[in-house]
Amino acid sequence: MSPDSDLSPRSRSALTLGVLVLLLVGGAVWGWTALTSPLPGISEEVCVETEIAAGSKIYPDQVLVNVLNAGNRNGLAGRTMQEFIDAGFGEGTRDNAPRGTDVIRAQIWTSTPQHPAVRLVRSRLGDAKVIKRRTTQPGVLVVVGDKFDKLVPGRKTTVAARDITICSPPVV
Secondary structure, eight states: OOTTOOSOHHHHHHHHHHHHHHHHHHHHHHHHHHHHSOOTTOOSOSOEEEEEOTTOEEOGGGOEEEEEEOSSSTTHHHHHHHHHHHTTOEEEEEEEOOTTOOOSSEEEEESOTTOHHHHHHHTTSSSOEEEEOOOSSSSEEEEEOTTOOOOOOOOSOEEOSSOEEEEEOOOO
16 A cells, blocks of 8 residues: 555545446436437427418418328428428428328318418419318428429418418427
8 A cells, every 4th residue: 555545456446436437327317318308409399379460461481381292202292392491481291191191183181271371382282172171280281192293383472361370480
């Protein structure tokens, strides 16, 4: 034993090992927290309820769009979503439609067919049908089939005939 230390070599080894274990556990906790926390700049909100007064214009960047692929063409929902994003609409979800969904070209599923956000999205889909149907997704739900090609030039804005609420993309 050295005159500068009161610990035996065995005690120093145990102490060193204990400190290393504490560092390992601390690093694991920090890593798990970093891994499971939301990415910076990405909001967990799906949409923000935005009040629109009667007579106000609604612009594409105020409307959240979701796209479902009801066809057999791989990536159709993704390509269609990108077209909506390029046209200024807010990005919602893109996924496959439920099994058994029969859509030839394009449909909008909504419980509020006359909603101005629905009218704005429909203007970009050509001859799309608006189907009155309850959905669980926020925003406007577009379902595309194999014969859907691309968005068409549509309205740049639409006007709210009465006070309404729309599902807008969250501000990042």
